């Protein structure tokens with residue numbers, strides 16, 4: 542696997558030589574506890590020294606299978622060859638000028654790529670930032686400047702970041718918002734079409750949820766006051782919830798009919814993660830603005846707002862930007878990352894990962910009745926856990942079993958993450974370049990973990 546990197550010849554294998562975490566990681570963990578703020582948590586405290594392809598290597602010499610990609614970031618694999626090559630060249634040439642002071646080509650090239658890759662063939666422009674939250678904040682700024690309106694509509698189970706405005710846009714209190722208010726005003730939350738938990742059944746979900754959302758917007762906010770509707774095409778932190786088919790197009794149409802800017806937050810779903818360049822393509826939805834980050838630059842911090850030129854141009858000169866936004870090294874990494882996605886056809890790889898994972902997980906759901914739902918697209922797959930005997934009825938969330946399975950996987954050297962409003966979702970986000978043998982081995986570990994409950 543020469544196209545994978547992480548340093549020379551990083552073996553693509555799981556290898557456990559100590560308990561997880563090992564003694565050196567434990568030592569570092571003590572140093573972390575002494576000096577890093579408690580608020581900065583850690584899912585799996587092994588300290589990493591090298592990573593690439595589908596594995597992470599730690600300070601104790603263990604090699605773990607990666608089903609997390611640093612939260613959907615290293616889709617092209619860690620230290621992917623083209624990312625390292627381009628970022629290294631850029632590092633040697635210059636590290637920073639500030640694009641707002643003296644510009645450089647890489648920034649423009651990234652915006653050209655974004656215009657080409659995002660849905661729709663209208664004229665598009667972009668602005669680059671450092672983090673997903675910053676991109677979402679700027680999408681709201683741009684929508685307000687364009688519409689002259691203030692209100693922002695978001696959805697149940699939504700996650701949009703940790704800054705003040707994006708905390709307000711985020712649904713879940715703990716851990717994202719608790720004690721951190723007051724939050725930004727003029728944010729309104731409406732129902733999301735969550736098929737597994739829709740009280741009158743999945744078949745009614747899209748239509749009823751859309752009707753409720755639209756009713757709340759028109760009656761409680763007033764469509765003419767709404768600047769933007771911001772939605773994740775698949776809710777990420779909220780539990781990998783795929784809105785019932787038909788919901789997204791209906792909401793996008795409502796936005797269009799009412800002069801509201803429709804913003805797709807594709808920070809987690811974008812850049813081949815779901816088997817398409819962007820998840821909203823699945824239902825042919827063309828957003829007015831799209832926010833991207835995570836997978837865009839192979840691990841370097843970069844984010845973007847891309848959208849209709851006339852909307853993007855509504856903010857006055859000097860109104861958008863930031864010292865580091867579109868840093869030249871991050872832009873070079875993004876170009877390397879996009880090159881890798883094209884060359885290795887990572888959309889096809891994501892679809893293959895879905896096929897392998899869903900096949901295995903569906904069989905697992907037959908065996909274990911605490912698996913309430915298997916869902917997701919591409920290499921963004923999740924299982925939602927419920928209490929035994931409630932799958933066909935109350936669907937009582939089972940965060941305890943979710944934590945126990947995750948813990949058992951970690952102990953066996955498999956990095957998995959949890960999510961969900963009820964903390965009862967195991968989510969799998971392998972790098973798209975992971976080998977099929979590692980993918981299968983990871984699934985074996987998950988199966989064994991359920992067996993230990």
Ligand SMILES: *Cc1c(COP(=O)(O)O)cnc(C)c1O
Pocket residue numbers: 671672673674675677700701702703773777778806807808809834835
């Ligand atoms: C991660 C995420 C964000 C926030 O991105 P940061 O880079 O962590 O600020 C926003 N929206 C979605 C959908 C995300 O998954």
